[in-house]
Amino acid sequence: MKKTFARLFFGLFTLIILITALSLSSQAHTKEIRIADSAGDWGYPNPYQHYPRGPGFVRMSWVFDSLIWKDQNGFIPGLADSWSYDPARLAYTFRINPKARWHDGRALTAEDVVFTINYFKQHPYRSVSLEQVAGARATDPQTVVISLGKPYAPFLANIGGTMPILPRHIWEKVKTPETFTDPSAFIGSGPYMFRDFNKAQGTYLYEGFRDYHRGRPRTERLIYIRSGQPLVSLSTGQADLAAIQPEMAEPLRRAGMVIIKDQRGWNKKLMINHRKFPFNDKRFRQALAYAIDQQEIIDKSHRGFATPASHGLLSIDHELYNPQVAPYRPDREKARGLIESLGFQRDRQGFYSKDNRPLKVELLASKITVGGQNVSDRDGEVIKMQLEAIGISVDLLSLEQVTTDSRVREWNFDLAISGHGGLYGDPRILNEMISPLYGSASVSSARFDGNPELNRLLDEQLLAVDPETRKRLVHRIQEVYAEEVPAISLYYPDTLAAYNPKKGVVWYYTKGGLGVGVPIPQNKMSLVE
Amino acid sequence: MHNNYRQELLQNRLFVSGLILAVLLALAALFAPVLAPHDPYDMSFAPLSGPSVEHPLGVNDGGMDILSELLLSLRNSVSFGLVAAIAGLFLGVILGLVAAWYGRWIDHAIMQLANILLALPNIMILILTAALFRPSPLSLALLLAVISWPTTAKACRAQALILKNRLHVQEAKRLGAGGAYIIGRHLLPELFPLYLVGFAAKARAAMLMEASLSFLGLFDPGHKSLGIMINYALKFYYLDVWWHWLAPPVICLALMMTTVTIIAVSLEGVFDPRLRESWQA
């Protein structure tokens, strides 16, 4: 019997070795780039089917070009070679590249742009708001004039650089774009053509589009794979580019990878239910801000791999960041003073109560991180400790993400940890993340309209096309926001990616993020010669 | 009679080593608060530092003393795992035997209930529970028991269907013994080795489940348990911290499993008289 086992074991072992040897020798040699991502599935890469998160937008951006684009220094030409703004007529004029072609070989003209705008007005592409656009017309096959109803400062970033252009000859026949899944729904004008999305395995295949108007794609194929182990996948050559955790940087650098780091555009923040006592009182919210020690959260929960966030919401790397925003330096005495000014008294254990009702708040923790991944951290534990240190008793709760989100959405919470990006993109993000007028359906938005000055400033900054005026308004918004504390920005986590330089491609994080501020280093211009 | 068993058991090396392990684990769990060198919730130490005199097992990513965390986790996990496993086993064995002995519609009803519980994905039940209630650890352990009894019930039923036809059981029935008597006197003891296996598996599942429970919101995320410790430590598997951070809770878990199995195996003889000769050999 023992002999049989030995034989069986030996046989298995030989088989494994054989398999390894064979599959190592059979590796493909086509010129290709493989990008790893832990979730895998981000929807089909077209405007109506990709998921409304960064990775979904990026997968779509390989296939569909927009009028302009961004690289590490700012705006660059996309389908349009040049553009200009005429403030008198409230109109942008774009000159379309005459070499621009659709993947099926047809020429891309100004008519397609006009069609796209009209089509999106009828069937909205939800990543782009066309509310301010009055209309568009083609003055010749290469020129399109887009006129606005009123001045709109975020136009270039949020429309010109985000809105994918659709081929008129395909979409004009489509009545319900949400259910249009024909192969022709993926004909775009970008550097890569969509070939396959394997829903079970979470993999995508793209093929280079040789006639791309801005140069030939560097590789024949572009492949997305699903891997929850970026460290291993990069080290073994299974992937050429992946987002990584800060601790992985050192081992990967030793393995010959290049590590890139994004600007600080994504923040973890503490949502406050400011419609409910005592959070509806500004003093209490300020007390929370004084009680929270951002650096301590970074040290205890992220081992130092993050930067304390500005209390004015806009990223400290943003051109319009206001350095004068008064930070809330951790100060327990000040926090206690503010709470006591609301009539709370400390009991013998040191916890606050008012009219014999103890001050007990519920804190919803969250695992959300940059790029739509989920990693558990200790943010909730640290904040609980900090609030209890000044006398607020905390009930910490970590629910499944959508459950948390829907409770925040319905105002059924006290405090909740949440996070969002876009803080280095166009300052329109301030409107979306502060005002209920713009961000009513977002769970990351403070949805705060308790300060008339703030409401007015937010409306005005969108109209301010003059950079100096806009700067002044945006600076003031940050000050008022920090004073009101509708939510508390906690920190910007270090956002890192690693890539294999031997593949001959240089990856970088885009200035202000891709599109409306997506913090992912997969800029299509990296793969265009 | 009983004195004989005790004598025999105490002479059995396997049983004695199992007993010693169990006592050690129980002591560690009982006196965790006394033995812990620091407050396990104190986050004030230097994160990810290695073992030292002050921190025999080093400090974790959140700046907490790992040894103190381990002791408290052991205490929580042991009690949680034992309650869940005992309750689950109790339900499973009783329902399985009742189904096998009474048969007919009772059998059908119990087994179909088991099938339905098996068929519902646990994760969905847990998310729903978390969204609708805030259960206490005790009621959570009982909830796990309710989810996990069907496996034991089915295994016991299958075996009891065979035992049912044995001569001595049929004889007892002919002499007018009631169902409860036969289940308690004949079926229960004879299947002992079988369901002790289930006990270890259930305790393990419950202790590991604790981690997912806290991430799903059924526990305070600050809750200390072996499963949660393992989950946090695994995030850093590629750093040189695994041997003093990841290994201790895993070893504790493995020790607990070994203890349960060893004791179960050495008790086989006591509960099944037919095994006694080989026992003495």
Place this chain on the structure above:
Amino acid sequence: MAVSATHKKTIRGFIVAYGLASLVMIYLSYRLPLFLPGDFTSAMYGGSHVVLTLEQESDHRRLYAETGGFVGYLADLASMRWGYSYAFRAPVSRLILEALPWTLLLAGSAHLLSMLFGFVLGVEAAWRRGRWFEKRLLGLMSILQGLPEIVTGIFLLFVFALLLQWFPAAGATTAYANLQGWEWIINGAHHLVLPLTTLVLSYFPGNFLLARGSMVLILKAPFTETARAKGLPPFRIRYAHAARNALLPLVTRFGLRLALLVTGVVVVENIYSYPGLGTLLLNAIGKRDLPLIQGVVLFSSLMIMLVNLLLDISYRWIDPRVTYAQ
């Protein structure tokens, strides 16, 4: 003749009971997912960088509203329409069929292998009860049982994928490698090794302990003693006589485990980014893709019902001593 008549009656009883339970299950798999807090719209857009206005939000919600009610759902099921996934915009049945082969491959072979190993080792251990071989094996198995899947999984990943680089870390095949025939099979097997080993290591101690436990009982039964007295060779006593009878609990367990196919391998699927029904269900819950959740839950529960029905009917065939009625 009388025996076969009762037998037929028993089988009919089973089919009726299983039919009723399946109906309950159809209702539960339809109804329970509706209780999940949040919906597709809030899961998709709630924390997204795309900020919707209230109007856009309610538009979107209208597009993905559950309208038919349970009766409509039943009617659809009756005509084999399993619904259409919100997120994938594909028929639920197709999504399930795409994921199913991988689950069957990974979980199915893990269960088969661990049952085989567990059975043989368990029988051998019981035969050598109280001896050196058994004690060592017992110790090893109980330690193995104490190792959580996630720990063995990460350990194997660390050693064999990161340090030795023998096996890939993620996926079920090399994506889009255009392999044909044998190369494709070998590539798949290469990806399967680590997740499969993790599962086998985690399942097989339980099977071992179970097989050993039931075998210990059976080796003391009169018929084994008789066989021994007849002087039959030990190997034949073990496998031809005794082990056949110890198989029943193992088969039961196999059925149970196979039933847990869907949610049972989620941890390993997650570590190795392996495709399968577990990942499909988990993602569907995360996106509140109701038709897909309902479909996967229903599919897996019907599978569980079917496997158990077959097991119940075949018990008598595996072991003639089984009787149901008193």
